[in-house]
Amino acid sequence: MAAIAIVTACQPSGNGTVSGVVTDTSGKPLPNCNMIPEITSRPRPPMNEQGYLTGTDGSYSITLPAATYTLTALCSETPGAEEVSAMELVVEDGKEEIVDFDIPISP
Known part of the structure; x- marks a missing residue:
């Protein structure tokens, strides 16, 4: 009789x-910035890898x-705005992480 072992990978669950x-470095909100999440952990949970826009007050959720x-903030509608990323951002089931971005603006 053959024995069968079933191995499952431990995957994070939940959202x-x-x-x-x-904002820019003076505190002015930057609307319409594209917030782009990129999964860096493995195994990768399934998700729609799209960007999300900031509101008129610069907020996002x-x-x-x-x-x-x-998580990368791209503010292409703001001339001179630099791309800024938050690295190693851990999202846990049922929890909220607050990540504010101060975007340098080049002249």
Whole structure:
């Protein structure tokens, strides 16, 4: 008789929220910035890898599967805005992480 072993990978489950405000270094809110989450942990939970826009007040809120991410703020509608990323952002089931971005603006 043959024995069969079933091995399952331990995957994070559930969703968490990442929210915050994107401003320039003087504190002025930056609307319409594209917030792009990229999963850096393995195994990767399934998700729609799309960006999310900041509101007119520079705020954003994103619900994501529990995992580790790099979150990048791209403010292409603001001339001179630099790309800024938050690395190793851990999203946990049922928890909210607050990540504010201060974007340098080049002249």
